[in-house]
């Protein structure tokens with residue numbers, strides 16, 4: 001009797017530049033929903049999609065309209081809207097949202113070509129992650145919640161060096177050059193999407209160490225829009241107050257440079273927001289429970305769930321700092337949002353009979 005309401009997919013958008021922690025975030029998110037996401041079985045081994053019981057994560061690179069050669073010929077980057085097919089993206093996300101399976105293209109990151117499509121069935125939660133989930137107004141309007149990972153240039157550089165130099169053998173100069181080459185299009189097409197995001201995770205160099213340029217200790221800000229349906233911002237101690245908190249002492253071990261939290265109301269691109277900030281890193285992850293117990297509206301199902309999730313994935317990058325903490329909390333908020341949306345749908349027919 002409530003099948004119509006059940007079939008609707010909740011759609012989440014996650015925007016960030018590549019190499020900025022989207023896949024790590026997705027692993028934390030799918031873990032909150034209980035179950036690791038894996039590539040679809042029996043399909044193209046180069047598929048970028050990840051499927052678990054609850055979630056399907058689509059990489060928006062699959063909507064490249066120009067392949068690598070096409071981009072070279074036309075002189076456009078992958079960040080340029082002209083290299084992406086927003087009409088198809090819109091059609092397919094809309095179809096999935098309304099319960100219809102689609103044949104989604106696959107962009108092969110190895111060959112730089114478009115592979116034959118794969119069938120995507122409507123999941124309970126669809127995450128579209130990539131460079132442009134909030135670029136096209138039609139696609140944006142389909143999103144039930146949107147997140148932007150805002151990694152400052154200093155930190156992006158530090159992460160790229162770590163990965164591309166250590167793991168892929170690139171030179172420092174070539175890493176610098178590739179970041180510089182992307183920057184104009186990044187500034188023009190990717191960065192402006194953050195004003196539409198319901199939550200932004202901003203990652204900056206620490207302020208606890210004067211003139212730090214190592215990018216190891218991070219200052220992370222969770223910017224949460226007020227008035228978003230099914231989403232109530234997290235707060236520290238007292239909702240709406242402005243609070244600075246140094247939890248180091250008898251209950252929390254902190255080595256240099258320590259940990260500092262900040263919380264308060266603010267504005268972001270003209271919107272009212274709440275901002276929760278953590279600068280520094282945890283020495284002992286199990287002591288995170290002390291911090292967790294002072295946060296409210298974190299949408300946990302039991303006491304200590306944030307700490308449990310963080311301990312479970314202690315090996316993921318960012319687990320000892322605000323990136324891991326805030327990604328985990330946003331994951332819990334998305335679970336809450338999903339449960340609210342689905343329960344309001346099943347409740348709707350009842351209300352209708354009342355009227």
Ligand code: ADP
Pocket residue numbers: 016017018019020021022023024025159160162163317318319323324
């Ligand atoms: P994306 O999916 O956006 O390309 P990944 O999640 O694969 O990004 O992360 C890319 C690299 O960036 C990782 O291999 C790691 O080196 C670094 N990284 C990502 N998130 C963090 C973090 N929170 N702290 C430190 N390094 C990180």
Ligand code: G6P
Pocket residue numbers: 018061068071077078079109112131
């Ligand atoms: C970005 C995009 C990828 C693209 C890469 C390099 O990271 O997300 O889809 O493959 O840029 O682009 P290129 O044009 O050099 O293949």
